[in-house]
Amino acid sequence: MTHAGGGAGRAAAMRLAAAGALVAIHHTGDEQAADDVVRAIGEGGGCAFALGAELGGYGNVQRLFADLEAELTDRTGRADLDILVNSADDVDGVAPEHATPEEFDRLVAAGAKAPYFVIQRALRSLADGGRVINISRGAVEPVEPKAVAYAMAKGAVETLARHYAVALAPRGITVNSVAPGTTDDGERVGTVVAFLAGDDAGGITGAVFDADGSPVHGRPAG
Template sequence: MTDLKGKTALVTGASKGMGRAIAQRLAGDGALVAVHYGRDAEAAKETVAAIEQAGGEAFPVRAEFGTDGDVRTLLTGLTAGLQGLSLDILVNNAACGNQETVRAGSVDRLTPEQFDEVFAINVKAPLFLVQAALPLMADGGRVVNISSLATRVALPYQIAYAMTKGALEVMSRTLANALGARGITVNTVSPGATDTDVTDTLRDPEIRTVLTGLTALGRIGRPADIADAVAFLASDDARWVTGNVIDATGGAYLGPMWAR
């Protein structure tokens, strides 16, 4: 556990999956957490309830990325929930949950509309969220962006999604340089296949076996694996780490297994 007592955090896409695990971990470490969600208010309520049952503090904030005024709506809810406190930790975790857009994205089938949708949610929203949140952010704050193994391993059916994650990594490095003067660190955590709602393909035992076989640590990732990496970057222990990508894939696609 790291000590985040007295700190505040915003986790986007915290109604489920990794975002929920990140919100629970940061709240468990003592932070007051804004649980952002897009459409699933019930799931966001469950995240908040789980945090409160464990003795933590959280509140929900709704904003659907990719719609008009998305960032403004989020900031309004965030500011109200923080009640005058500044923001210490911003985790850009939400990403396009539209399976059609994420998966049907091979170069021969991708439509301009799908491209625009996935970029609006995965790149434009996080960038302008950072811009809007900066006046609320404390010096010495933390920004953590959630990328994907898809920037390191080429997945032809996800071209636009993978491109958004590449853009997010460039954004992280650039922001790290821009915000260093205020002591704000900006880093990226890059998960591989992780058991969440978005990865229904992982329910297929054959796919699980193949992916497990390509992973040095020999299993599929769990949301808590990612949350723990984020908690490190959010903590004081990571004060000298900025502009980095932490590969949290369990060593996926590192190289041949027959040689070990």
């Protein structure tokens, strides 16, 4: 699970661990926050471990998954990945009239480039019947004036998810997105993620779930 040291990512990690999953808690530098999540999961009877890696480039993603697969093999005897939760990083917005090319590139890299290559690399080890769940902290709808570039990037990720849903349907892999929107209720996001990771959601793919309670859009799997 990427960027799982806090917020919606932490809530989702806690819920999946409570359901019996071995959870990899990824961080990009805040090792203490990731260790706190691992500790909290362990105190609740679950299993988790932390992995640190920047996700700004293709090579970083490759190294992250090499470390992940080695850790999974040591712990379980296999490198297969059953669930990928692709949680967005915390990114500060910038007013559209003030955005520089460098700031725009930073926002798009965090919001779209990193998730793209994470999903791409995960497909090497993602088991048939697996789950890909994207969590976006940035709202795609026009509710935050400073989130224009980031919202564009997250819109691209939702489009990516819909296309992957079709491409991966023959393998029984579902691809869905959860959009917290303006809510800070991580518990609600965790509940939606846990549902999408479970057997009852096996017939849902290409959907965007608004954790604020808006209607769900998507298509049946298969």
